[in-house]
Amino acid sequence: MSENQNLLAEQRRALILDEVRRRGGARVNELTRRLGVSDMTVRRDLDALARQGMVEKVHGGAVPVFEASTHEPGFEAKSGLELSAKEDIARAAAAFVAPGTAIALSGGTTTYALAHHLLDVADLTVVTNxxxxxxxxxxxxQVSGLRAxxxxVVLTGGVRTPSDSLVGPVADQAIGSxxxxxxxxxxxxxSAEAGLSTPNxxxxxxxxxxxxxxxxxxVVADHTKWGTVGLSSFAKLDEVDTLVTDAGLPAATRAEVSEQLRLVVAGEPEPAEAAAAAEDD
Incomplete structure (x- = not known):
C-alpha cells in the first residue's frame, strides 16, 4: 500500500494498532509490506505503542494487550497519552459551545483539555462530575478575578473514582434533576457492538x-478508544449525536461510524464541507 508511505506517524501507528487488534497480532515484515515503510520505521512505531501500553512486543512483531474489562487507569496515567490528539479534539469540540448555554462535561482527560478552551466563552453554565x-x-x-x-460551575457530589470523577447515588440524583x-x-x-462503556x-x-x-x-474520544470495551455499557451509538475524534481513526472505522452518527475529525473538513469546497474549485 504505497499510498501509506507519507502517513503521519500517529496515523501509521493507528493503522498498526488496528491491524494488531483485528488479527490478534502482526509480524514486522507483514506491516512493512502493508504500510510500504521500512522495518526500522515499523519497529519504532511498535516501540512507541508498547510504551503507551497499547501492544506487547514479541519476537518478530507484536500482539494486543488485553486488559481486564474492570481495569480503570487513574487520571495521571491517562493524562500522558495521546496529548496532541486530545488537544486537537478539544479545540474542535469547543466550536460546538455557544455563549449563554448550559453544558455538561463528564470526567476524563479529553474533557479536561476541552475545559481549558471554554474559559473565554461568556455566560456558560457548566455541569460536571x-x-x-x-x-x-x-x-x-482565581487568577483573573471573578467576572460578570x-x-x-455546578459540581455534583458523589464518590471519587480513579479518574477523578464523582459517581454514585448523590451524583445521579443531582444530574437527574x-x-x-x-x-x-x-x-x-x-465500539459498534458495545456502544459506550466503562470499567466502573x-x-x-x-x-x-x-x-x-x-x-x-x-462524545470526545481519540482513536485509541475505538474497539475498547469496558465492563459496563451505558449508551448505544444511536444515542450519540456526534463523535469528535482525531486523524488517527482508520478509514474503515470512519465509514462504519459515519453510518450511525455525525463524525468530526479534528483538523479535517467534514464530508459536506469538503464536497462544497471541491465544487467551488
Missing amino acids: SVRVADVFHSAQ DSAT LHFDVLFLGVHGI LAEAETNRRLVQSARRVV
Missing part, C-alpha cells in the same frame, strides 16, 4: 444519567 474540570474554571477565576461573564443543551462525554471505550459500574450509571439529561450528546 469531574473534580479536574471544575478546578480548571475555579483556578482561572464567568462560568457558573437537571437539563443541559449539550453533553461532552469522555469514554473509556467505544457506578460511573456507567452516572454517565447514563448524563446522557438522559442532555439534548445533544457529543
Whole structure:
C-alpha cells in the first residue's frame, strides 16, 4: 500500500494498532509490506505503542494487550497519552459551545483539555462530575478575578473514582434533576457492538444519567478508544449525536461510524464541507 508511505506517524501507528487488534497480532515484515515503510520505521512505531501500553512486543512483531474489562487507569496515567490528539479534539469540540448555554462535561482527560478552551466563552453554565474540570474554571477565576461573564460551575457530589470523577447515588440524583443543551462525554471505550462503556459500574450509571439529561450528546474520544470495551455499557451509538475524534481513526472505522452518527475529525473538513469546497474549485 504505497499510498501509506507519507502517513503521519500517529496515523501509521493507528493503522498498526488496528491491524494488531483485528488479527490478534502482526509480524514486522507483514506491516512493512502493508504500510510500504521500512522495518526500522515499523519497529519504532511498535516501540512507541508498547510504551503507551497499547501492544506487547514479541519476537518478530507484536500482539494486543488485553486488559481486564474492570481495569480503570487513574487520571495521571491517562493524562500522558495521546496529548496532541486530545488537544486537537478539544479545540474542535469547543466550536460546538455557544455563549449563554448550559453544558455538561463528564470526567476524563479529553474533557479536561476541552475545559481549558471554554474559559473565554461568556455566560456558560457548566455541569460536571469531574473534580479536574471544575478546578480548571475555579483556578482561572482565581487568577483573573471573578467576572460578570464567568462560568457558573455546578459540581455534583458523589464518590471519587480513579479518574477523578464523582459517581454514585448523590451524583445521579443531582444530574437527574437537571437539563443541559449539550453533553461532552469522555469514554473509556467505544465500539459498534458495545456502544459506550466503562470499567466502573457506578460511573456507567452516572454517565447514563448524563446522557438522559442532555439534548445533544457529543462524545470526545481519540482513536485509541475505538474497539475498547469496558465492563459496563451505558449508551448505544444511536444515542450519540456526534463523535469528535482525531486523524488517527482508520478509514474503515470512519465509514462504519459515519453510518450511525455525525463524525468530526479534528483538523479535517467534514464530508459536506469538503464536497462544497471541491465544487467551488
